[in-house]
Each structure stands twice: as structure tokens, then as C-alpha cells.
Amino acid sequence: MTAHPESADVTPSSFTSGLSVADFAACLAMGLEPVGLVQGFCAMQSSNYAVGAMQRGLSPYQGQSGYVENYQCPHGMVAGEHRMWGQNYEQTWIEQTWSQGFASAYARMLEEATHLGAVGVVGVVDTQSALVGAGVIEFHLRGTAVRLAGSSATSATPWTTYLAGQRLVKVFEAGFAPVSVVASVASVRVWAYCITEYLMGGSGVSAWSSSPSSTEIDQIVRAHTQSRAIVRATAQSQLRGDKLQGVQLTVAQHEYERGDLEVQAMLRGNRVRRFRDYEALPAPQPTVRLS
């Protein structure tokens, strides 16, 4: 699978850039010349119904790897629809689809940047969108490849960052060098057992106690806590001693049907490497705007 970089007809003096004018100006001030808008795509089949989810409700999912937690009903046989067991498990295949799609699109973007002799890619934007109906998810990364003004192409792998403009200037000024954008996803499926189901439906409390009060739903709390821990650990494992700045962590909960939930956590950030200690910064001046 090869990308088609448009670089063939790009002469050294002609460039495209996705940067706003202000970011463009900041780039020039940093001695970085935009050489081209670079992109990478990957369309992946994306199905929830792979592996474990197929047997949902019949027997517990036996995870090969990843987080799995079982919940046993304390009541014994009550009724046919009574959920005697419940599970939280990490949907590793979704995480794999995601990391594979992202990594392929990323590699293709880098390929274009390398082809243009770029030293880095700034102002990266990544999107994942459902394409032509369900079952296909498209990973799209793009950014502006830059070169050091007046130097020849380098052979090193280009660095990447979500930042551009003055924010990137400050990263350099603060003693950091950008390394790469980092993104990861964690997905935990929740199959509620009887107590969780009753509590979610609001009936557990009044059923087991005489005065109305509130009770924490442990299984859901665990799913949220785990998905957040996993997504951070995945990102952390890619850092190798570097720092991750400007992280965005978002968590979404999706209910497929009663008692069947997915908690998905997504994380994005800029991996940077410290190359010298902080220096005394110019003291910022507090201002009030006269509008």
C-alpha cells in the first residue's frame, strides 16, 4: 500500500501549509519553513462483535490478555432472567483496531514528510470518523511538514506535534524538543450482574433496605477507573522517559442495551523531550484588556 505524496511537482520554492497565518508567521520566526501539507489515511473494518462480544450473556469471556473482572451473584437461583454473573473486560480487539489504524495513518503521514525532506510536522490534526455507514472507521492524520531554513534534507525520522505557532515557540523556549504526537484508546465492556443491574435501574436500594438511601455502584466505578488507568498506561508505555504535555482525556459511556455498557477512554498529547533545564523565564506582565 503506497501513499501518493504530491511532492513530485513541488519545487523547493512552492509549498502548501495547513497553518493559519499567525502560526505560519511563528514558524518563520522559529526558522522553520513549511514545505507541504502531509497526510495519512487508513480505513479499518471496525466491529464490536468480534471475539468475546459474540458470546455475550452465555458464558463469561475468557480474555487472552487485558483486564477482566468477574462478579458473582450472592443470591443463588432467583429467576430465569436473574443475572447470576457479571463481567468487566477490556475489549483488546477494539484497542488494537484503533492503534493499528492510527499507527498506519501516522506512518503514511511521516512517509510523505520524509519524502519532502522535512525535519518535523507541526499542527497535526487527527480525526477518526465513521465512513460510508457502519463498520468502517477512517483514521486521518494531517499536518504541515517543516524544514530548517537553509539546511539540506535530513535523514532522521521527522518529529511531530499537535502544536503550532507561539505555543510551539514556548515549548522550545522552555527547554523541550517535540518528539511525537501520542494517542491511545481504552475500551472496557460492562456486563452487569444482578446487583449492578438493580442499582442501575434504581430498584436495588429499595429492594434491600427499608429507608430510601443511595448506594455506590461498584462495578461501573471499576470500569471507569480501569479504562482511565489503561489509556494512561498505554500512553505512558510509549514515552520512554519523555514527558507528555497538553493531554486531553475524554471518557464516553455507551449503553448498548440494558445492563450492557461500554466505557471508552481516549487520550491525546504531545510527547516532548527535555534537553536542558528550565531557565528563568521573562516575568509575564499582568494585563487588563480595554475592550
Add this chain to the structure above:
Amino acid sequence: MSEHVNDLPEATEHRLEELEHGLFTSDLSVNEFLLVKEAGFHPVGLVMGSSIYHTGIQTRKWSQSQELTKLTEAMYNARELAMTRMEEEAAELGADGVVGVRLDVNYYEWGKDAAEFIAVGTAVKAEDGVSRRNKLGKPFTSDLSGQDFWTLSQTGYAPQGLVMGTCVYHIAHRGLGQTLSSTGQNVELPNFTQALYEARELAMTRMQDESTRLGASGVVGVRLEEKSHQWGSHTIEFLALGTAVTKTAEAVTLTKPMTIISLDN
């Protein structure tokens, strides 16, 4: 000035005549207005062009990904017409260029396959009397805001024209056998990836060709838009838009912005 042939309606001629006598109209904010002045330009009038275009019909093959050239042409020509008419108005005013250009598409109840393409912007003229028109002798166009216009002038680059490239692409439906691979694995779908690459590269390349025709040294502020318009989810327009710029002879020294902390919210 208004002796050359153009196809502008009479009322437009009249409106523009009033503008030639010193009055100016502009949709720039006060801040933008002041920054355009700072960059050495004076606004001369709000200019616009529009074209109501009937897009043809093109059969799509269910299972094949391909460009729909007829629709691509329609989308491109309609925008080009609106832009050209706006440029004509600006030329009529003796302007050097148009800033803050917005390109919009409106759909009307009465025409299922008809759409209105509009281009609106503020025509500006250099105050030193030296022409800033582009290589083709036409006023430059640009979707830059007043703030961006000033910032760009500080970097020693000058806008040449709003450049665009478009590609309407039909993405194949998947056959029954392909609907889900039976292995239970989520795999890459190379055909889709390839189609997406091709459609966007076509749009980008077309945009770059426009920039080359203007003799520009680059394109800044490139935006990639994807729209399904009214064609259903499998037919997508990929539109690339940006402002072509060239380096001016003037030497520049970029001033470093100062660090401030705002106490406003």
C-alpha cells in the same frame, strides 16, 4: 474605469458607482478595518458574486470507487463563476484585492439539483498607489481575516489569490461477501484507504495547480472540507481551499511577540 466589457447587472453598476465616489462599505469588524489600514490598504467596498447552478446527474457504479467528473466540474465551475463575478466587481472599483472572502453554498426548496454559490468579501486598495494585483493583472482574493492579512504582511508575503481544488468522489458500497470478514479480526480495508487518498490528492493537486498558475511561492491556511451535499453518504465532495502567497522584495524583520498574562476571562 468602467469602460471595459463585463457582465455585471445595471443595478450593480450603479451601486459600484456610488462606491467609486469615496463611500466605502465593508463587513470587516472595526479591529479588522484598523489592521487593514495598518497594512497600508483602504477598504473600497463590499463585493460579491453569485451563481445559481444546476448540477447534472451522473450514474454511479454501486461497487466501484471513482471520481464523478461531471459533478466535480459543476462544483468547480459554479464556485469559479461566483469568484470571477466578485473579482469583476472589485476590478470595477479599481481595487487591488479582496480580503475576508467567504464561499457559501445555499440550497433552495425549488430546485432539487440547483444550488446557489456565493462569494462575498471586502475589496481593498493599496494606499501608496502601487498596484498589488496578481500576476494575471486581477485583484488578488483571499479568505484571510483583517488580523491575518496584517500578520501575513509582517512576514513579507503577499496574497495572490484564493485557490481551490475539488473532487467529487463516489465511495463503493461493500458487497455482501465483504460485509464482515469472518475471522473476527478488524482489518484494514485497503480499497477504502486507496479511494480516500486518491480523492484528496486530486483536490489538493488541483489547488496547487491554481497556485502555480498564479506564480505563487506557496499556499497558506489550507482547509480541507468534506461535504456530502445532497447526494447521500457514499458521494462526497473533497474541497481544498487556501490562499496562495508570494514573497515580496521588501526585507522584513519579524518582531518577537511579548509575553503577557491577561487578567480578563
Add this chain to the structure above:
Amino acid sequence: MTGPNPSTNIDVAALVRETLSAHTSNVSSASTTSDLSIDEELNLHAIGWEPVQLVSGYSVFSTPLGLWSWGQGEIVAAGEAHASAFRNAASRLCGEASAAGAHGVVGVHIERSIYSTHTEVSMIGTAVRPIGAGRVEPTRVFASDLSARDFSRLIIAGWEPLGLAVGASFVYAPRRSMGAVFQQQTQNVELTNYTEAIYSARELAMDRMQRSAINLHGSGVVEVKIVEGPMTFASHAVGFAAWGTVVRLAGATHRLLHPTMVVSLDDAEVLFDAANLE
């Protein structure tokens, strides 16, 4: 704008060139993760603090079915569920921060969702500490929804955050009699039952928030957020929730900032963002 800025003489281009050529050396050893922007990180550094780790806390509490649809006066269990979920989320957040060796959590992003059968609270923020400082007890770790920028300013002015104060109350608005409903159908009248209910919820909630601030030995609560109104899922219940960061003067006196006045020529707060690419 006022006088010359010391940073003007830094040659950014030379700095970038030097940085990119000296890529191999890596001064720090511990990986840290933070959701702070570079601006915020620099602001923190300017007051001698550093980010340690991105931390989170989550809790969901079940409330009995039917709780919202009948009764009178305050819906006690709903207020309890809100308070408990908030408390547990905050203590898990501070627990993670303490484990990471931090002294506090800033920029805490709080999401609350209230449904008829459960109430959930989610918190995400960046754990911070004075540069190189050692661990403190989880109970001494503060959480604050102030941004890192605001936190730094507060410290510069001589104040310190102590934690989050929260108060919530949900009250059942008595139904009007059928006769009253019928009589008032064509008139403009105040629905006094709702007004009274929202007033009573407000007093209870604000009082709880103030009490939690006093328990933290604070002298004030800043950036109080208020969410109030009818509950979407229950026709006769109204709710009022308020939360903010508890602060107190750390030193002897308040330090004045003496701001400079500027006129900005930007139209919007954030004009330039790479996300505009989309």
C-alpha cells in the same frame, strides 16, 4: 504596551536549531503526563511548581426508583447521592495524586450527570507539587477546578487553594390542586410552589457548600458554579447545585498585581488554532 520585554533578545531560530541538533540528550528521567498547555506549565513553573501526573476520579451512586416522583420537601437521598458521588470522586482523584507524590490537583474538569436512578460524578485534572517536593498525606492533597493559570495568579497574590466545596439539594415542588390548575389556566400567575421549592433548594445547597468551605478552614470560595432548575426526568422536582474552590490567605497580606492596560486588536479570544484545519 509598556517597556521592553527581556525575552525580546532571545534568538528563537537559533534556539530551535540548537534544540533540534542536540536531540539525543535527555535531562529528565521520569515520564510525566499532564493535560496542561505549555502556557499553563510555564505559569506553574514561574511560581516554582511542576505537573506530576494526569489523575482522575469517578463515582456513581444509585438512587431508589420512584424517589423523584412522589413525596414532599427535600429529596434527601438524592442530595446524599450527589454529595457522596462528589466526595468519592474527589477523594479518588486526590488518592491518585497523593500516590504520584503530588500536593494538589489543578484544572479539575468536573462532569456531573443526574438520572432518575443514579448520579455520577467524574473528575480529571493534573496533579502538581512544588518542584522536587516530597509526598504528603492523601487527606492533605487539595483539588481545585481553577485553571493552572488562575492557580498561579492566586499564589502570586498570596493565596492558597484548600479543596473543593460543594452543596446540592433537590426539592419536591408540591402539586397544585386541580381547582387551582383549572382557575389559573388563562391567567398570568407566578407558580409559587416552584418558586418556593427552588428557594428552599438554594438555601440548603448554598448552606452545605459554605459549611464544607468552613470545614476546610477556608476564608472564601471562588469561581462558584451554579446549576439549578427543574429536573428533566421528573416533572415536580427542582434541583440546585453549587461548587467552587475554597481559598485562604497563605501569608500575612494580599499582594497586589498592578496590571498594565492593553488594547487588543483581536476579535476573538482564541483566533489561531491548528484545529481550524478541519
